[in-house]
Amino acid sequence: MGSEDDLLKTPLYEAHEAAGGRLVDFAGWRMPLLYTSILDEHAATRNDATIFDVSHMGRLRIRGEWAFKLLDRACTADILGQEDNTTRYALLCNEAGGVIDDVIVMRLPEHWLLVCNASNRKKVTRHLDALNVAGGFGAEIVDRTTKTAMLAVQGPNAIEKLDTFLPIDVPGIGRRQVVIGTHMLIPYTASRTGYTGEDGLEVILPAAAAATAWTFITSKTGGVTPAGLGARDLLRLEAGLPLYGHELNETIDPITAGLGRAVRNREGFVGDEAIARIRQTGPARRLVGLKLDTKRIVRQGAMIHSDGAEVGVVTSGTFSPSCDASIALGYVDRRVADDGTRVNVLLRNDVVVDAKIVPKPFYKGSAFRRNEKTVTE
Amino acid sequence: MAAPTDRKYTESHEWCKLDGDVAVVGVTQFAADQLTDITFVELPDEGTNVTAGEPFGEIESVKSAGDLYAPISGEVIAANRALADNPGLINDDPFGEGWVFKLRPADADEMDALLDAAAYDTHVEAS
Numbered sequence: 001m002g003s004e005d006d007l008l009k010t011p012l013y014e015a016h017e018a019a020g021g022r023l024v025d026f027a028g029w030r031m032p033l034l035y036t037s038i039l040d041e042h043a044a045t046r047n048d049a050t051i052f053d054v055s056h057m058g059r060l061r062i063r064g065e066w067a068f069k070l071l072d073r074a075c076t077a078d079i080l081g082q083e084d085n086t087t088r089y090a091l092l093c094n095e096a097g098g099v100i101d102d103v104i105v106m107r108l109p110e111h112w113l114l115v116c117n118a119s120n121r122k123k124v125t126r127h128l129d130a131l132n133v134a135g136g137f138g139a140e141i142v143d144r145t146t147k148t149a150m151l152a153v154q155g156p157n158a159i160e161k162l163d164t165f166l167p168i169d170v171p172g173i174g175r176r177q178v179v180i181g182t183h184m185l186i187p188y189t190a191s192r193t194g195y196t197g198e199d200g201l202e203v204i205l206p207a208a209a210a211a212t213a214w215t216f217i218t219s220k221t222g223g224v225t226p227a228g229l230g231a232r233d234l235l236r237l238e239a240g241l242p243l244y245g246h247e248l249n250e251t252i253d254p255i256t257a258g259l260g261r262a263v264r265n266r267e268g269f270v271g272d273e274a275i276a277r278i279r280q281t282g283p284a285r286r287l288v289g290l291k292l293d294t295k296r297i298v299r300q301g302a303m304i305h306s307d308g309a310e311v312g313v314v315t316s317g318t319f320s321p322s323c324d325a326s327i328a329l330g331y332v333d334r335r336v337a338d339d340g341t342r343v344n345v346l347l348r349n350d351v352v353v354d355a356k357i358v359p360k361p362f363y364k365g366s367a368f369r370r371n372e373k374t375v376t377e
Numbered sequence: 378m379a380a381p382t383d384r385k386y387t388e389s390h391e392w393c394k395l396d397g398d399v400a401v402v403g404v405t406q407f408a409a410d411q412l413t414d415i416t417f418v419e420l421p422d423e424g425t426n427v428t429a430g431e432p433f434g435e436i437e438s439v440k441s442a443g444d445l446y447a448p449i450s451g452e453v454i455a456a457n458r459a460l461a462d463n464p465g466l467i468n469d470d471p472f473g474e475g476w477v478f479k480l481r482p483a484d485a486d487e488m489d490a491l492l493d494a495a496a497y498d499t500h501v502e503a504s
Contacts, residue, residue, distance in 0.1 A: 038439045039414040230413060230440060296417050297437050318439060319416040348442060
């Protein structure tokens with residue numbers, strides 16, 4: 001493990017220290033785990049609005065006449081059908097259909113922006129470079145991560161609060177839409193996206209403007225309080241959202257992971273044949289949600305049993321304040337993957353707890369409630 | 378924040394306070410802060426015996442889980458039932474309302490083997 005000096009710092013590093021952030025190592029970055037407490041920051045996000053520094057996530061700008069072809073080849077989403085000022089959730093897969101990363105692809109009038117996991121930034125860049133060369137697409141791929149910052153403001157009051165202090169019509173940004181603009185000479189990209197199950201925006205801006213924007217948003221009366229990575233993981237898990245390295249890795253395909261909605265039927269992307277075969281036969285295992293009959297937490301790697309036989313494994317688990325129950329995500333044999341099925345989970349030290357398979361999300365936040373009709377997209 | 382001087386400590390971040398012929402056991406502020414929001418505490422059963430240096434239960438938080446170790450040996454006479462509904466008491470008041478259990482010490486001399494507050498503070502700083 002490298003020393004503290006080898007770790008990257010986001011443009012908000014000093015702001016985190018000033019806000020009392022407890023900084024930890026995450027994917028090669030020094031990031032705030034929490035400021036006051038994970039549960040407090042979770043509650044503030046569910047009931048009001050909070051701001052997360054997500055600058056560590058990879059941001060790749062892709063330009064060129066055939067940039068769309070490169071992305072259509074790399075991504076499972078329907079890039080050809082994607083309109084200007086929209087975002088799509090997509091997977092980048094290998095030839096076997098295993099997930100290289102899960103990403104957000106934004107189409108803007110002059111360029112594309114791909115936002116990927118911090119831990120996969122170098123891998124994703126190499127993958128796109130290789131496809132670019134192999135396909136002769138001639139696209140320009142520029143890593144904009146360290147030149148920019150990214151802030152996520154999330155919560156039922158996020159849109160309203162942002163609307164009072166941003167110069168744009170925030171509520172007018174449709175779900176999963178993205179807009180670009182300039183305010184006081186600062187260019188920004190704002191998308192109505194998030195990873196918490198709550199409504200809100202994710203805003204990309206130049207690194208040099210980040211600290212000012214953070215201070216502005218957090219210090220205004222009725223402003224927004226900071227939340228760290230601990231709360232972020234709790235929120236995404238309650239929202240049933242996958243995390244690379246837990247629910248996703250290069251041995252897991254999108255269908256098994258329940259992400260078929262992000263995979264188009266039209267072929268032409270890496271992994272398309274393998275995924276089509278899995279779609280046809282049905283995956284052997286499926287990702288399910290588990291609600292446990294205990295307040296104890298199960299963690300990644302805990303085995304799932306049914307009728308004395310091992311049927312699966314936990315990929316993420318936590319205690320959910322919003323559900324007042326212990327919850328988990330895990331992969332189970334498709335024969336026991338139906339909602340309502342009761343299973344056993346082995347906690348640490350060989351404690352066995354009962355659990356039930358339940359639908360996801362475990363908790364429906366304001367993003368879900370806001371726009372019911374787009375839920376099935 | 379310096380550890381209270383009215384009790385003794387283990388290297389595994391439990392505290393032990395002798396009150397006549399009863400000892401009270403809990404976890405330190407440092408441990409509570411490292412764990413962050415505590416969600417579950419496995420309490421020992423009254424009437425059972427604990428052994429110095431051996432695990433007697435588990436503590437879980439949103440962030441991680443770990444074993445709790447008995448500072449001294451003895452018979453458990455009370456467990457803090459309030460922690461069942463409110464495990465966060467340990468985060469809020471680890472040295473007071475967040476106590477974990479009480480025991481009748483088998484051998485009060487075992488207290489001598491524990492760290493005093495200054496030694497514990499040094500131990501924390503070194504970690």
